[in-house]
Amino acid sequence: SGSASEGTPTTDARQSDTPPPGEPVARELFGTHVGLLATGTQPLPPRAGAIRLWDAGVAWRELEPQQGQINWALMDQAVAQAESTGATDIMWVHGSPPPWAAKDPESTGLYGPGSASPPKPGAYLDILGQIAERYRGRITSYQAWNEANISIFYQGSAANLAKLTGRAREVLAQADPDAL
16 A cells, blocks of 8 residues: 555545546436425426435325325326436335324324324325335335424334334235335
């Protein structure tokens, strides 16, 4: 090994996979989420390897405000918008139940009454299964809940969310086995 002047890293200390300055970041290394993606009113990144569907207008409470009445137009638009960026990984984030599906519909949460409440498990698993079937191969991954460690987003126990996540994995294995 050679020596380097003070403050200058040696070649060994540099990350070998870092592109040189001015080189574009590879699409598969770039992911984002776009607020209100479903509305088509927000600018999209010119390219993205991954899009996370949160604050995109497709939270559960926005898709199914009334039990059994799902507005697929919102999700169709969001997924199409994500695909238009070239995204090959689209993640839908579960959470934020509509009041009818919340165990405590009166609890406070960032997105309104019941939004941070643990969900009724049957309702949670039902909407997940419907989404996974409809967007099979297009939505490639699912997140059980957004920032479940922060009470404005989730007010249940970690143990119960872990159990629900395990059951969600079983639903995904049936509806879209390739999804993460």
